[in-house]
Amino acid sequence: MANRPRIAVVGSVNVDLTTFTDDFPRPGETIFGKSFDLGFGGKGANQAVAARLCGAEATMVAKVGNDLFGPASIKNFESLGIDSTHVRTETGVSSGVAPIFVDSAGQNRIIVVKGANDALRPADVDQAASVLKQSACIVMQLEIPLDTVYYTIRFAKANGIRSILNPAPGQPLDMKQVGQVDYFIPNESEAETIAGKPVGSVEEAKSCAAFFLSQGVRRVIITLGASGCLLAGADGMELIPAFKVKTKDTTGAGDAFIGSFAVFLAEGMTERDALSRANLYAALSTTKVGTQKSFSKRAEFEQEWKTRAGAPA
Numbered sequence: 118m119a120n121r122p123r124i125a126v127v128g129s130v131n132v133d134l135t136t137f138t139d140d141f142p143r144p145g146e147t148i149f150g151k152s153f154d155l156g157f158g159g160k161g162a163n164q165a166v167a168a169r170l171c172g173a174e175a176t177m178v179a180k181v182g183n184d185l186f187g188p189a190s191i192k193n194f195e196s197l198g199i200d201s202t203h204v205r206t207e208t209g210v211s212s213g214v215a216p217i218f219v220d221s222a223g224q225n226r227i228i229v230v231k232g233a234n235d236a237l238r239p240a241d242v243d244q245a246a247s248v249l250k251q252s253a254c255i256v257m258q259l260e261i262p263l264d265t266v267y268y269t270i271r272f273a274k275a276n277g278i279r280s281i282l283n284p285a286p287g288q289p290l291d292m293k294q295v296g297q298v299d300y301f302i303p304n305e306s307e308a309e310t311i312a313g314k315p316v317g318s319v320e321e322a323k324s325c326a327a328f329f330l331s332q333g334v335r336r337v338i339i340t341l342g343a344s345g346c347l348l349a350g351a352d353g354m355e356l357i358p359a360f361k362v363k364t365k366d367t368t369g370a371g372d373a374f375i376g377s378f379a380v381f382l383a384e385g386m387t388e389r390d391a392l393s394r395a396n397l398y399a400a401l402s403t404t405k406v407g408t409q410k411s412f413s414k415r416a417e418f419e420q421e422w423k424t425r426a427g428a429p430a
């Protein structure tokens with residue numbers, strides 16, 4: 118590993134309640150699921166965990182509730198060596214939770230109840246200013262209030278810190294604010310929701326990426342699942358292919374991609390190399406059940422990368 122960059126995440130913390138099921142109940146119906154998994158999640162927390170497991174110093178700026186899940190989530194950060202000084206407890210609200218349903222193809226459906234995540238304010242970003250300023254990159258998602266996201270984007274820009282916005286879950290955005298980020302990384306459905314354009318093929322992803330560029334975004338990466346990811350900028354567009362794996366559960370794969378990409382880039386890799394590696398890191402996470410617990414440690418990842426000789430197949 119070249120160096121140990123600091124990656125800061127201003128984002129969400131949830132507990133994931135994952136049910137594995139082939140069927141879904143109709144209104145008024147009760148059915149049996151196949152199995153259940155309880156684990157730590159939240160797009161922000163997942164990305165911080167991925168960054169940490171990839172070898173970064175990681176800092177989390179977040180809010181949890183004063184319930185059973187809040188202290189457990191903070192303990193989880195501590196046990197992984199993630200700086201949780203700026204993970205504060207909000208009284209009178211629940212922690213964020215995510216009931217998740219995973220079908221037999223490993224595809225997930227997620228309902229997020231934001232709870233305390235909705236209480237993360239620009240003032241919390243200011244309180245964390247000194248550690249944020251020491252970071253190589255600030256990573257954000259959309260499970261916290263949008264004004265906090267926009268404030269953090271401006272903070273990063275004003276302090277010359279690289280910023281990554283993963284606009285998940287997809288929702289309408291002020292593209293003038295978003296245009297200030299260094300990397301804008303939606304998946305297909307998020308890109309569709311934000312741009313109001315279909316993304317059912319690589320060609321459609323290119324046209325959607327062109328739309329984001331026209332809105333002032335400098336670098337756009339649209340993740341395309343088994344098709345890899347599309348990198349787009351003023352210098353052109355390139356499809357970075359995915360790696361073939363046996364998928365069990367796709368939950369958190371996007372977060373594995375973002376957290377690992379932030380680290381690889383901060384270590385000084387080219388965008389192309391960082392994206393190819395992030396494609397493999399994300400793919401490996403789908404071979405295991407659960408969210409954070411499906412993420413590989415750096416040494417395991419490097420072993421797999423070597424085995425595949427860095428070549429998608």
Ligand code: RIB
Nearest residue numbers: 131158159160215369408
């Ligand atoms: O991206 C996966 C995550 O989305 C889950 O961990 C869940 O908590 C939701 O935030």
